[in-house]
Amino acid sequence: MNRVNILPEFQIAQDSELPVSEACLRNQQPICDVLTQELPKHSVVLEIGSGTGQHAAFISERMPDITWQPSEMAARIASINAWRLRAGRDNFLPPLVLDVSQDLWPVKQVDAVFSANVVHYVGWPKVRSMMSGIGRVLRIAGLVFLYGPFNYGGKFTSDGNKALDAWLKADIDPEAGIKDFEQIVLAARKEKLRLIKDIAMPANNRLLVLKKYM
Numbered sequence: 551m552n553r554v555n556i557l558p559e560f561q562i563a564q565d566s567e568l569p570v571s572e573a574c575l576r577n578q579q580p581i582c583d584v585l586t587q588e589l590p591k592h593s594v595v596l597e598i599g600s601g602t603g604q605h606a607a608f609i610s611e612r613m614p615d616i617t618w619q620p621s622e623m624a625a626r627i628a629s630i631n632a633w634r635l636r637a638g639r640d641n642f643l644p645p646l647v648l649d650v651s652q653d654l655w656p657v658k659q660v661d662a663v664f665s666a667n668v669v670h671y672v673g674w675p676k677v678r679s680m681m682s683g684i685g686r687v688l689r690i691a692g693l694v695f696l697y698g699p700f701n702y703g704g705k706f707t708s709d710g711n712k713a714l715d716a717w718l719k720a721d722i723d724p725e726a727g728i729k730d731f732e733q734i735v736l737a738a739r740k741e742k743l744r745l746i747k748d749i750a751m752p753a754n755n756r757l758l759v760l761k762k763y764m
């Protein structure tokens with residue numbers, strides 16, 4: 551029997567009984583490749599919206615010098631704990647309950663922030679809260695990694711992204727949807743986060759790398 555609280559877009563892996571996101575299985579290696587290149591050694595990384603906890607498990611194993619701090623809404627903490635138990639790694643910290651729309655985040659200071667597929671999953675007010683929260687907890691010169699689909703010049707970059715946007719608005723939240731890259735860059739700049747890289751990833755996704763300046 552599965553003992554973890556399962557949410558709609560996650561399935562149960564037959565062999566493990568852990569919640570599994572198929573998208574994570576596809577994107578975890580390409581994401582890890584970029585982080586391996588870009589993250590300074592021994593960074594403490596806050597992950598926002600950790601979902602199942604798969605990215606935490608995968609990356610903490612492949613980057614043992616990195617300390618990975620997952621966080622999520624309360625309903626998803628059980629899944630992350632289950633993946634953490636299976637990983638059995640000291641550098642995969644216990645997950646924090648963190649809702650980006652809250653003013654107080656349970657984090658003091660981190661070297662980097664990573665978030666996959668959260669920006670399109672929530673509406674603009676939450677994206678702005680997320681940016682200002684990141685601005686508060688990230689150290690000067692720290693890096694932010696935002697993975698997911700973005701629009702350019704107000705246009706979808708694929709039919710798949712267009713369909714995803716329609717599904718999000720219909721089934722998740724009418725305020726959700728794929729954000730314009732240009733608007734994200736502007737919102738980030740207000741929090742002293744400057745875009746330094748925009749990396750093409752598989753399946754019409756991007757990995758935006760931002761750096762906090764003084």
Ligand SMILES: C[S@@+](CC[C@H](N)C(=O)[O-])C[C@H]1O[C@@H](n2cnc3c(N)ncnc32)[C@H](O)[C@@H]1O
Nearest residue numbers: 571599600601623648649650651666667668671
């Ligand atoms: C599409 S899932 C992505 C999960 C995971 N990062 C991944 O790539 O598989 C979006 C995640 O955002 C989280 N989320 C939604 N609203 C949030 C909020 N206000 N604060 C923090 N996380 C939130 C959801 O719980 C969900 O796990």
